[in-house]
Amino acid sequence: EPEVTQTPSHQVTQMGQEVILRCVPISNHLYFYWYRQILGQKVEFLVSFYNNEISEKSEIFDDQFSVERPDGSNFTLKIRSTKLEDSAMYFCASSVLGYTGELFFGEGSRLTVL
Amino acid sequence: GIQVEQSPPDLILQEGANSTLRCNFSDSVNNLQWFHQNPWGQLINLFYIPSGTKQNGRLSATTVATERYSLLYISSSQTTDSGVYFCAVSTSGTYKYIFGTGTRLKVLA
Numbered sequence: 040e041p042e043v044t045q046t047p048s049h050q051v052t053q054m055g056q057e058v059i060l061r062c063v064p065i066s067n068h069l070y071f072y073w074y075r076q077i078l079g080q081k082v083e084f085l086v087s088f089y090n091n092e093i094s095e096k097s098e099i100f101d102d103q104f105s106v107e108r109p110d111g112s113n114f115t116l117k118i119r120s121t122k123l124e125d126s127a128m129y130f131c132a133s134s135v136l137g138y139t140g141e142l143f144f145g146e147g148s149r150l151t152v153l
Numbered sequence: 154g155i156q157v158e159q160s161p162p163d164l165i166l167q168e169g170a171n172s173t174l175r176c177n178f179s180d181s182v183n184n185l186q187w188f189h190q191n192p193w194g195q196l197i198n199l200f201y202i203p204s205g206t207k208q209n210g211r212l213s214a215t216t217v218a219t220e221r222y223s224l225l226y227i228s229s230s231q232t233t234d235s236g237v238y239f240c241a242v243s244t245s246g247t248y249k250y251i252f253g254t255g256t257r258l259k260v261l262a
Binding site for chain 1: 184196247250254
């Protein structure tokens with residue numbers, strides 16, 4: 040069964056360092072998303088991406104965040120200068136359609152900022 | 154923006170018991186999904202249910218979009234059902250799902 044894959048599963052970094060989280064969405068899906076979940080809290084929307092541009096972003100997705108689809112399969116989230124409060128689980132998701140489509144999530148990348 | 158509230162926030166059951174989890178939303182939605190977040194943190198798709206009723210084994214879900222709520226029924230619960238259950242909704246004109254507050258379920262052997 041097709042699935043969304045994410046790497047790394049866990050990353051530890053020092054405050055101020057740049058981090059890139061990678062995702063391979065399901066191959067026939069057109070919409071891609073990043074969500075995050077701070078430990079013990081609910082899942083929060085960060086950004087959606089379609090046709091090589093951002094469709095929508097939340098207030099959390101400020102200038103330190105960026106997304107890119109560098110080739111035909113990968114979808115990345117870059118955090119330029121990490122802060123302690125960026126420590127969270129980051130989930131990538133994809134869907135065939137936009138707001139009418141079923142969302143499928145990867146297993147998540149846990150980011151720990153020291 | 155739309156508010157998505159789930160109840161109860163916490164639930165403890167004995168194995169074999171039945172339960173109903175509720176998801177209320179404050180505005181019209183185009184879509185609704187239920188997810189199970191297992192103890193390892195994975196988000197598992199349970200139902201894609203913008204309206205109507207669906208069943209999958211011991212789980213079933215009903216969404217009444219006109220009344221702005223959805224219910225998830227778990228029958229004959231098992232310890233493997235433990236985890237957090239989230240509903241998530243999307244609205245017309247947006248490209249995102251908004252997650253609810255979650256129900257943390259613990260099933261005791």
